[in-house]
Amino acid sequence: MLNNYPLWKYLAVILVFVTSIIYTLPSFYGDHPTIYITQYTLKKTCQELDNILLCQVKKILTHEKIINKSIVLQENKIRIQFFHEQDQLQAYQKLSTIFSKKYQILLCNTPNIPYWLSAIKAKPIKLGLDLCGGIYFVIHANTKAVLDKFQEQYIDSLRTILFEKNIPYLKIYKIKNHDIEINFQNSNYRNKAISPLSKIDNDLILHAMGTNKLHVIFSERKKNAIREHTIHQNCTILHHRIHQLGITEPLVQRHGSDRIIIELPGFQDIEKIKDMLGTTASLEFRLVNSAISEFEISNNLIPEDSEIKLSNNGYLIPLYKRIVLSGEKITNSNVSLDEYNRPQVNISLNKTGSILISNFTKNNIGKAIATLFVEYKDSGKKDSKGDAILIKHEKIINVATIQSQLSDNFRISGINNLNEARHLSLLLRMGTLEAPIYIEEERMIGPTLGKQNIIRGFTACALGLLTSICFMILWYHYFGLIASVALIANLTLMISTMSIIPGIVLTMSSIVGIILTLSVAVDANVLINERIKEEIKQGKPVQYAIYTGYRKALTSIVDANITTIITSIILYLIGTGPIKGFAITTIIGVGTSMLTSIVGTRAVVNLVYGKRRISKLSI
Template sequence: MQNSYPLWKNALILLAFLVAIIYALPNLYGEDPSVQVSSNRATPLAQPKADEIQNLVKSLNAPVKDFEFKDGHVLVRFTNTDDQLKTADLLRDKMGSDYTVALNLAPTTPGWLRALGADAMYLGLDLRGGVHFLLEVDMDAAAKQAEERYNDDLRLALRGANLRYQSVAKDNGFIKIKLKTADEKPQLLALLNKDFHSLEVTEPEAADEVWLKISERELKETSKNAVAQNMTTLRNRVNELGVAEPVIQQQGENRIMVQLPGVQDTTRAKEILGTTATLEYRLVDVEHDVQKAVEGHPPVGSRLYYEKNGQPILLNRQIIVTGDQIVDASSGIDQDGRPAVFISLNGVGAAKMGKLTQANVGKPMAVVFIEYKVETKVVNGEKIRHKEKVEKVISVATIQGVFSKRFQTTGLDSPQEARNLSLLLRAGALAAPVDIVEERTVGPSLGQDNIDKGFLSFVVGFVLVVLFMAVYYRLFGLIANFALAFNVVIVVAILSMLQATLTLPGIAGIILTVGMSVDANVLIFERVKEEIRNGNSPAASIFIGYEKAFATILDSHVTNLVVAVVLFAFGTGSVKGFAVTLIIGILSSMFTAITGTRMVINWIYGDRRVEKLSI
């Protein structure tokens, strides 16, 4: 039979429509203004703390819509933003720095849809708003890090040139080198002129000393590069969060604006964006007495650290590899069932690690976790932000064999800590610490009036197309309208499954696909009418109309698809959002306009003998 689909094909088309309806449904439900409370420590919130937070919220007498405790964090839903903001301010004052209190917009999707993995698509800042962060780059820390690098590099260079020295130390913006004897000073100056010509050299009265200082020009360049590197790292971290169409821009000399449209979990966004975390691998100094270092007399080539259990440990000042030499990191479980991060190094890092492990088999190596924490304290009624660099040894293990490019790091407290650390290492370490100086949830940037107009334009365009098709093509037009509606449902469902961000340009792409979908049906229906005028039977006209129009429809859709792909590849921001909806709309319109309408027409007409078609 020409005009009939086999049972399996009908079932497959209906299943596709059913799945589209299910995954588009969450977009009909709204969102609740909420406050989310999470722990800043490795261990998540426990039930007693959740009960304490609930009692604290109840003491405000705010109308709470719902109170949820799940996955180690508390989510309090409200009916309006005034109660949300009031509660958030109270919790920030009461909870302290060990907890993160963030504003949130929690979806009201029913549980049975969430169980199927159906979530609403994100809306951009111009439709629903999102999260706005203003980050300040710590330029002083960037300068200190540069001094630290030069300090270590100078020690290595002096040892490599066999120059004996008493000390290499940072003091008041200078790196002061004190030699064993003044006779080696000319050799030192030659070395500095050759390998460290960017440093400004000062010769004090002492004949055996040389003072070095980083030039103002290099400091400015270091600060500039730190901001640029931080922007790149933040983009990588935003990509890891799965946010579409983020806005990351530099403001002034040392500030970066980050806007995350449609973000649901603002707590995680704040944690990932603001955290400065990296790793350092160092050999353990087993030759010197740790107790003397604790008493304030560490050996020249070592530094005193503390393990998680509070035990002191001496580590070599020489760093084997750092976080910026890590090219990939993934979390998992090691052979002993402990959370671990599996790390891959670049060529330079792999060569250094391979050389060191080959020469130190049987010796212990430590992993140092480094992060910067910002704590706000109230002193004399004024809020003062205190920055602290936290360094802790998370793992000490004996080098059992030679390894270089890929290895694992253990000693983490939980799988969640392993996941967060792997994300940060994979995205790249921040070149300098950042401080979140401003955080807010922003409303639609174009205003509610523009949003209403955008939605109204879609409704008016859709209704006009529906009326034209129903009047001009009668029953066939109604079938095309059915396919048109499902085309929109499929586009929304796919955007929801991809958790893409819909913006006003995206809506424009959907409106454009509405016209393209109808255009395909117009080509088919006109070909059917032409075959009827040529004297063919209604059944044969339907079959020939669909078969002959397919090549033309395919050509037009492929050319449009090529343009949409080019827009996506080379466009940015709103252009990319328009291209995404256009690509999805083109593919779905091919399915609904050809396969969907033909299935319904087959049901109505099939190969029955009818004298006239309602077209």
């Protein structure tokens, strides 16, 4: 028969449709007002969350007669869900009064979905700021500080190569635009140095200046690559920090050359987020220069490769400028006690960090290595470009002796107390930013406007859908009813797909994309139905008319939809914010509409009219 699907095709269509309904359901359950209790990020008084604290919180809520849906301890966070916002706010005020000095108390919303849906990873569609309210930040990353660090590293490399090649020099110093200048005794030494120094990096440009100077220049390509990597790493670390607070779907994206946009839909506590995001601290592991005496320190007779840093105890300790290992190479850390019941921090490194620390410690057993805490603070002043001027603060928090060759796991011992160890471990877990940051713009968007947008958006969507259904049924009768069912199935598929794919957020522009896609989705069925009507008018048998109508309309449908998809992909690639949301929704909608209009309606038509002798169609 012309119009008949094998059984597996019918089952596949049913499976897709049922699955889409299941994964659409979480979007209709709404959210629960929620409180998270977490550790402070950098305060040394931070304490672990345990079952004792959980019991204390339960007793407080019971005593205050505050009704809650659930309270659980998971992933070192206590999550309390409520039925009503009033209970959430009452609990927040009470818990903040008691625990705010030791723990962070955070307000947010969490999905209200049954366990069986959670078990199959079904989640509600993520709403953007314009729909559910939340917090919006524009963060400026100080890439200049990173270029300064690279400049220091290259100076160290230049100095090492000149020493290895036995080429004397007078001075190496920084000049403007992150370039480096080397003074030699004469032109012969300078010319001799050009060849080995040029092999350090293909992006370093060497120029001979005057009779004895060598100008080392960073290429613009190198600087741009460093900036790109820095912003990417900062985005990753900020996303990780936000995830630790229980916010699973934040929007963290690059904006321009040195800015990052963060959107936290549904989150309400702006001050706590600012404290967490504004943490610009990082760690550096450096070798102690034990060859420098106290007399040299007190008289500031420090060689070029070293500098003096202050320790926790107020002592001046000479460190080599070369950074052995930095915080971004650390993947995990935790606190434990050694054999003498003293606190220690266990550290795990990534592959690059493991190779670096292994090679270094192999050749420096018995030497002292220091952990340097580096933090940038806003001075309150602006530079000529209007950017905040950050002041660098450094302090040695630990000095330890290298006892053996280290690998991807090692420990920091000699820490004063357990709280300091927890503080250090938490700092390492939350990730070290490549570049210091400061919050340039912040906005709190209330949920009231978002509710109005949701109501208006769904009203427009329902009216558009209803209009299309009425037209199709009135004009094409039974075939119009089949097309209307496909239209509803298309909407269900779109919602389920958007809820499954990570990173997709429903905004007002996305709703516009849904409405537009639904309006255009009936075009495919209009083409198919008109083709079938033409074949019938020409006197073709009904079964043949159905078969030919679908076959001839297919090319036009595919061509039109591919053109729309290509345009939407271009919009997504070059657009930002709302344009991206509109583009990705359109791409998903076009894909699902092709599936429902071509495959879905054909399955229904085959099921109803296939294997039957009919002389007239309701079309």
